Each structure stands twice: as structure tokens, then as C-alpha cells.
Amino acid sequence: MxxxxxxxxxxxxxxxxxxxxxxxxxxxxxxxxxxxxxxTRPPMVGPECTVVQAAASMARHCSALVAVVTREGRRTHLLGVITATRMTEYFTENT
Structure with missing residues (x-):
């Protein structure tokens, strides 16, 4: 493509x-x-990040997901990801 x-x-x-x-x-x-x-790298946020900050990072990077990570020294640990679909579902369910 x-x-x-x-x-x-x-x-x-x-x-x-x-x-x-x-x-x-x-x-x-x-x-x-x-x-x-x-x-190849999606935008990354820490676990203390707000949902609005995660959404802004996704928008800024034109990405359909954001990785939630922690860092220990030089190592990065993936905790999970938040998708645009899940974020949309969350906002439409809670409005």
C-alpha cells in the first residue's frame, strides 16, 4: 500500500x-x-498520564494507538496499549 x-x-x-x-x-x-x-514506534506515555494527554499524543502523532510504558534506567517495559477505538468507546459511553 x-x-x-x-x-x-x-x-x-x-x-x-x-x-x-x-x-x-x-x-x-x-x-x-x-x-x-x-x-515503527508508536507514541508512548507513562501510567500516570491522563486519558486526555494520551489522546493528544495519539492525535499529534497521527496514531491509532498509544503505548503505556514504564522506564527503569535504560529499559522500557510495555504495560499495554490504548487504541483509538477503545478511547472512542469510552468517551461515547461516558457522555
Whole structure:
């Protein structure tokens, strides 16, 4: 897929069939690292971050998720992720 469609999934609706260069049979031999888009690191927040701050980080990075991490010295530990879908569900359920 063109990188613009990967970075902004809503643009994928505008793709023509001949623009999609990766067929299912191509994926059998592809490694995960080859499949990732150019920007492989999602935005990261700490566990003390507010939901609004996490949403702002997602928006700033045009990302559909944010990683929740802790740091111990030079090591980073993934606690989990918050997705845009879950955040939308939360805000629509609690309004």
C-alpha cells in the first residue's frame, strides 16, 4: 500500500485496486519487520498520564494507538496499549 494510506487509514478508501501492491500470497514470505510502516514506534506515555494527554499524543502523532510504558534506567517495559477505538468507546459511553 502507498505510505500515505498506511499513515492515514481513512485515505485507503480512495485507493484503486491496482495501487495495492501487496497481494495475500506475497505476505507468506514477508517478515514482520518488512511489513511494518517506516515509522515503527508508536507514541508512548507513562501510567500516570491522563486519558486526555494520551489522546493528544495519539492525535499529534497521527496514531491509532498509544503505548503505556514504564522506564527503569535504560529499559522500557510495555504495560499495554490504548487504541483509538477503545478511547472512542469510552468517551461515547461516558457522555
Amino acid at each position: 502507498p505510505s500515505y494510506a498506511v499513515q492515514h487509514p481513512s485515505l485507503s478508501q480512495c485507493l484503486r485496486h491496482d495501487e495495492v501492491i501487496c497481494r495475500p500470497e506475497d505476505l507468506r514470505e514477508m517478515t514482520v519487520i518488512e511489513w511494518l510502516p517506516d515509522r
